Amino acid sequence: MRSITLLTAGIATLASGAWAQTEIQFWHAMGGRLGEVVEEVAQKYNESQSEVVLVPTYKGGYEDTMTAGIAAFRAGQQPNIIQIFDAGAATIINAPGATIPVADLLDQYGDGFNANDYIEGVRNFYADSEGKMIGMPFNSSTPLLYYNKEILAEAGIDAPPSTWEEFEAMAPKIKEAGYQALAQSHSPWIFSENFHSRHNIQLATGNNGYDSTDVEILYNNDAMKTHWSKVKEWLDAGYYGFYGRGWGDNQDAFVQKKVAMWLGSSGSFGGLKASTDFEFGTAYLPYWKAIIDEPKSTFIGGAAVFAMAGKSDEENKATADFLNFLDSPEVQYFWHKETGYVPITNAAYELAKEDGYYESTPDAEIGILQLSQPGGEWTKGYRLGFYVQIREVMYKHYEGIFSGETSVDDAFAKIEEESNDLLARFHQTVN
Amino acid sequence: MKRVQFEHSAIPYLFIAPQIIIISIFFLWPSAQAIYQSFLLEDAFGLSSQFVWFKNYTDTIGSDAWLQAAGFTLIFSSLVTFLSLALALLLAVKANEVLHGASTYKTMLMWAYAIAPPVAGLMGNLMFNPLIGDLYNLMNQFGFEFDHKLDSVDAGFVVVLISVWKQVSINFIFFLAGLQGIPKSVQEAAVMDCNSSTRRFWTITFPLLAPTTFFLVVINITYAFFETFGIIDTTTQGAPGGSTTTLVYKVYQDGFRGADIGGSSAQSVVLMIMVLALTVVQFRFIERKVHY
Numbered sequence: 001m002r003s004i005t006l007l008t009a010g011i012a013t014l015a016s017g018a019w020a021q022t023e024i025q026f027w028h029a030m031g032g033r034l035g036e037v038v039e040e041v042a043q044k045y046n047e048s049q050s051e052v053v054l055v056p057t058y059k060g061g062y063e064d065t066m067t068a069g070i071a072a073f074r075a076g077q078q079p080n081i082i083q084i085f086d087a088g089a090a091t092i093i094n095a096p097g098a099t100i101p102v103a104d105l106l107d108q109y110g111d112g113f114n115a116n117d118y119i120e121g122v123r124n125f126y127a128d129s130e131g132k133m134i135g136m137p138f139n140s141s142t143p144l145l146y147y148n149k150e151i152l153a154e155a156g157i158d159a160p161p162s163t164w165e166e167f168e169a170m171a172p173k174i175k176e177a178g179y180q181a182l183a184q185s186h187s188p189w190i191f192s193e194n195f196h197s198r199h200n201i202q203l204a205t206g207n208n209g210y211d212s213t214d215v216e217i218l219y220n221n222d223a224m225k226t227h228w229s230k231v232k233e234w235l236d237a238g239y240y241g242f243y244g245r246g247w248g249d250n251q252d253a254f255v256q257k258k259v260a261m262w263l264g265s266s267g268s269f270g271g272l273k274a275s276t277d278f279e280f281g282t283a284y285l286p287y288w289k290a291i292i293d294e295p296k297s298t299f300i301g302g303a304a305v306f307a308m309a310g311k312s313d314e315e316n317k318a319t320a321d322f323l324n325f326l327d328s329p330e331v332q333y334f335w336h337k338e339t340g341y342v343p344i345t346n347a348a349y350e351l352a353k354e355d356g357y358y359e360s361t362p363d364a365e366i367g368i369l370q371l372s373q374p375g376g377e378w379t380k381g382y383r384l385g386f387y388v389q390i391r392e393v394m395y396k397h398y399e400g401i402f403s404g405e406t407s408v409d410d411a412f413a414k415i416e417e418e419s420n421d422l423l424a425r426f427h428q429t430v431n
Numbered sequence: 432m433k434r435v436q437f438e439h440s441a442i443p444y445l446f447i448a449p450q451i452i453i454i455s456i457f458f459l460w461p462s463a464q465a466i467y468q469s470f471l472l473e474d475a476f477g478l479s480s481q482f483v484w485f486k487n488y489t490d491t492i493g494s495d496a497w498l499q500a501a502g503f504t505l506i507f508s509s510l511v512t513f514l515s516l517a518l519a520l521l522l523a524v525k526a527n528e529v530l531h532g533a534s535t536y537k538t539m540l541m542w543a544y545a546i547a548p549p550v551a552g553l554m555g556n557l558m559f560n561p562l563i564g565d566l567y568n569l570m571n572q573f574g575f576e577f578d579h580k581l582d583s584v585d586a587g588f589v590v591v592l593i594s595v596w597k598q599v600s601i602n603f604i605f606f607l608a609g610l611q612g613i614p615k616s617v618q619e620a621a622v623m624d625c626n627s628s629t630r631r632f633w634t635i636t637f638p639l640l641a642p643t644t645f646f647l648v649v650i651n652i653t654y655a656f657f658e659t660f661g662i663i664d665t666t667t668q669g670a671p672g673g674s675t676t677t678l679v680y681k682v683y684q685d686g687f688r689g690a691d692i693g694g695s696s697a698q699s700v701v702l703m704i705m706v707l708a709l710t711v712v713q714f715r716f717i718e719r720k721v722h723y
Contacts, residue, residue, distance in 0.1 A: 063688040070690060074477045091475050091690050098476040243561055244580035245670050252562055389689040392673075396496075399671035403581040418495075425490060425694070428483075430474050 022318040025079035026056045029065040029303065030139070033271055037338045044334075045325050052318040062088065062303060063388060069308070073098060078308040080319045083138060085303040086189075087387040089126055092306055093134050094213060094385060094430045099306045100316065101128075102136040102323060109313075110320035117327075121297050121371035122344045125381035126304040129210045135304030136323055139341045141267035142298045142367050143190040145286060149279040151179050151260040160261065160283040164230070167286055171239035174260045180241040182234070184263035185250040187398050188391040189301055190285070191227065192219060193382060198287045199223060200296045200376035209383040213427040217384070219394075220416035223291050229408045232401050242402055245395055266367030267302060269340025282363040284370050297373040299381055302341060333357075342368040385426025393418045462703065468696035475690035487697035491685070497698065499673055500681045507591065507677060508655035515595045516647055519602030520640075524632065526603075527610045537607065544600035548658050552665030555593035559666070579667070583674030586667050590675050593666065594659045602647055609643035610636070641721045649713055656706060678702050 030038045035058050042056045059065040062085035069082040084092050092098060106113035115123055115133060121142070126135035147160040155177040161167035171181040184190055196203040201223055206215035234240035241259050243249040254262035255275050263285070264272075272280065287295040305326070307319050325331060332348030335341060337357060343349045349368060352358065358365040384390060397415050400406035406414070469487050473480035491497055526536050543551075558566040559579060570577035579585040613636060621635045637644075660679050663669060669676035669684065676684070682702065686695025 066690065067687050070475045088690075095474050095476040095478050097478045242580060245668065249561070249580075256562055258562065386689055386691060389685065389691065392684065392689075395670065396672045399581060403583070403671060405583075405672065421490075421494075425691070429472050429691075429693075430479070 021051060021053050022314050023053045023055060024081065024315055024318045024322065026054055026081040026083075026305075026322070027059045027065055027069060027079045028056055028083040029059060029062045029085070030083070031058060031061075033274070034139070034267075034339055037335065040338075041326070041331060041335065044331070045322060048325065049321075052321055054322055066091070073308065073310075076310070078310060080308060080311055080315055081305050081322070082308055083303045083305050084135060086125070086299075086301050087391055089135065089304070090209065090213075090383045090385045090387055090426070093126070093128065093383065094426075098309055099134065100309050101132055101134045102305075102307055103133045105307045105316060105320050106323065108320075109317040110324050117345050117347065119342075119344060119346055119349060119368065119371065120375060121379075122300050122342075125300050129207070135306045136327065137300065137302075137344045138305045138326065139267060139302040139335075139339065140300040140344050140371075141265040141302040141341050142300055142371050143186075143194050143263055143285050144266050144366055144370065145261055145263055145283040146254060146268070146272065146280050147261045147283060148254070148257065148259075149281055151177065151257065155179075155260070160281065161286050162284060163289045164227075164286050165289050168230075168234075171234065171237070175238055179257070180253075180259040181239040182261045182263070183241040183243060183250045183253045183259040185247040185265075188394040190263050191231065191398075192224070192394055194285060194298045194301075195224065195227060197297065197299045197379045198285055198295050199292045200378050202378045203382055204384055208378060208381065209385075210381070213385055213423075213430055215384070215423055215427075217390070217416060217419040217423060219419065220412040223288075225408050225412055227288065228398070228401060228411070232408065235402055245399075265301060265340075267339055267341045269364060269367075270338060271340075280363075282366040284366065284373075295373065296376040296379045297371050299379065300342070300371060337364075340364065340367070342371060384423065385430065386422040389422050390419045393422070465696045465699050465703075468692055469700045470693075472693050475692065483693070487693040488701070491694045491698050492701055496673055496676075497678075497681065500676045500678050503587070503675060504656065504677045504679075507587065507594075507659075507675075508652060510591050511594045511598065511655040511659065512648065512651040514591070515598040515602055515651060516644070518595065519599045519647075520606050520644075522599070523603050523606035523610055524636070527607060540603050541600050543597065544604065546597060548594075548597060548661030549665045551593050551597040552662040555589060555596075555662070556666050559589050579671075581671050583671055586671055586675045590659070590663055590667060593662050594655065597662070598651060598654055602651070605643055605647055606640065609640045613639050638722070642723050645713075645718060645721045648717070649710070652709065652713075653706070656702075678705075 026042070028035075028038055038056050038058075042054050045054050046052075057079070059068045062083075065082065066084055066088045069078060069084070072078045103113045103115070113133070115127070115131065118137065122137045122140050123133075124131060126137060127133045145160055151174065152158075152160065155170070155173040157170050157173060161170060167182070174181040193203065195201075201221065202208060202218055204215050204217050206212040209215050231240060235242060241250075241253055243253050247264075251262060251264060251268065251272075253259045254264075255272070257278065266282075269282065284295070285298055305323070307316070307323070311319070327345055329345060329347040329351045332343045332345055333351045333355070336343040336348065336352060343352055394415055397406060397411040401408055401411045470482055470484060471480045472483045472486065522540055526533065526540060529536050558564050561567055561578075561580065567577065567579075577585050579589045617635065617639070618631075621631045625631050625634075656677070657679055659677065660683065663675060663677060663680050664683075667675040669680050678698065679702065682695050682699045685691045685698065689695075
């Protein structure tokens with residue numbers, strides 16, 4: 001697929017004369033089906049105009065892509081556009097000079113930039129503390145509950161749980177029917193970061209890390225400890241299945257009908273549709289009624305695209321042109337439909353509604369509806385340095401809780417201590 | 432003793448130049464970079480950096496996570512080295528005695544050697560997959576309550592098993608060659624003197640294999656320290672709870688995934704010193720006991 005695109009690009013270059021065209025590089029982390037869709041988007045773009053040739057390159061997972069970008073930047077070989085994921089946002093945003101903020105790029109080289117074009121949940125996540133967008137949200141997802149309709153019917157349950165209290169009541173029935181009730185991929189993302197957003201709890205000092213790098217993490221709180229004590233109870237009772245850290249291992253448990261419900265990403269929708277042989281539905285991420293009456297919106301996950309610095313005006317202009325194309329309603333709608341990632345602009349969302357997409361596929365709207373739920377003080381996002389390592393710390397101690405090696409209290413005390421060490425180190429690194 | 436003095440000319444230098452260039456590019460230069468970086472606190476993109484003396488060392492070496500990785504590396508390397516050598520020796524001795532169809536046995540035992548560690552890891556991963564893994568199901572059928580996703584001993588078992596399996600065939604080849612290098616006359620003389628084959632093995636064969644064994648010990652320790660990276664990355668990725676994280680894997684996690692270049696460099700410098708020390712010990716103290 002990629003070689004075909006390259007070939008087409010090459011032929012196009014030859015045909016129209018190499019000097020007339022600007023080539024820009026786009027490094028991304030979208031593998032599998034998602035990668036194919038990126039290639040299709042690139043092809044659409046290259047066919048839509050004749051001045052710019054966009055060359056997308058798959059660089060591996062999110063971490064690999066970021067590492068490749070960092071190494072390339074240090075060697076002066078950086079691509080024009082790079083996709084950086086949520087946990088890496090602090091690393092790239094706290095290195096001013098590595099990127100050109102997209103707001104500036106589009107103002108200078110493109111048609112201007114209006115943050116209000118974006119849906120609310122997406123607007124702030126990759127922005128600086130003044131709300132200026134540094135990275136442009138690209139593949140934005142949010143955690144959702146997927147449920148197997150057949151298993152729930154078999155267990156005599158009408159609707160998926162909207163609260164964890166409801167979940168606790170139905171889990172024994174599902175177990176009786178011979179299934180585990182729940183599994184999840186990515187507990188730091190869903191059961192930590194988004195847990196705070198859903199319940200409107202602050203997760204780090206300094207405005208969740210947006211105001212400064214001199215911050216401390218606040219994960220060691222009662223709500224988290226209560227939640228994780230419950231999760232451990234569910235695991236011991238056989239309601240919760242842990243299939244390892246791997247995203248796919250837990251998703252497979254859902255696909256293979258071992259578990260009735262799975263917490264995953266709205267971006268998993270397209271892949272699940274292709275791999276399941278049963279009817280499934282999507283529902284909002286459950287919350288604890290005991291903690292909050294009206295749940296708040298969740299954070300966006302996924303990744304953003306950043307325009308890297310050190311490029312010629314000509315290339316920057318081409319980059320701005322592509323970013324405009326990428327955020328156009330038609331492309332966003334196409335991306336949303338093919339992958340399940342949420343449309344990030346209001347216009348794209350309207351287009352999807354007008355087209356009747358949600359009438360035929362109501363489950364595809366759940367993600368964006370959840371992101372459009374009322375926000376609170378702590379639902380804008382978070383910005384924490386060395387967050388890749390902090391997630392590693394969380395995984396480590398969550399596994400300790402699951403295996404019974406550590407108590408919930410000790411685990412969170414350790415998470416707090418080790419995360420704060422990392423944050424202090426990051427603060428020194430960038431200052 | 433007669434000393435031979437060659438004329439000095441450029442030609443010998445020319446001959447060793449390729450080797451020197453390779454060592455410089457792939458070892459000396461990166462090592463120098465690592466040492467230099469280990470004293471700097473630098474943001475990932477290299478836009479700002481400050482000299483911090485030993486802060487990177489004090490921050491990372493001695494942290495709980497590092498000590499855990501060091502402990503695991505020690506146990507893991509000892510187990511992998513010992514088990515893959517012992518098994519290979521046993522197999523080589525037995526295969527050497529086989530008369531009928533010897534080459535079939537030997538080929539079967541050898542051919543896993545061409546498998547790269549990540550591939551071995553992926554195969555192991557499939558066999559231990561909780562949903563479809565045959566070995567995973569087998570272990571649980573025997574009532575082990577095997578769960579390498581949560582139990583650190585089980586996870587250690589998985590990575591040791593795969594690492595040993597992958598390494599046995601290479602060791603087997605060397606041991607077999609070593610065994611075939613032992614003169615027939617020595618063996619026949621031993622048979623005349625002693626009836627017990629076990630005793631003959633420990634007093635005649637094993638000492639004569641010492642050069643091979645020593646060479647393999649060095650190779651296997653390096654393998655267990657560094658090359659098993661591919662196996663760990665494709666199976667446990669250091670989980671659960673960091674219990675299967677080796678020192679090399681931690682260097683990768685912090686530096687390549689976490690973009691902490693200073694801390695990762697400091698760890699790799701310490702690792703380099705550890706391996707250098709180990710190699711010195713091997714050559715100074717163990718090699719003396721080896722008779723060529």
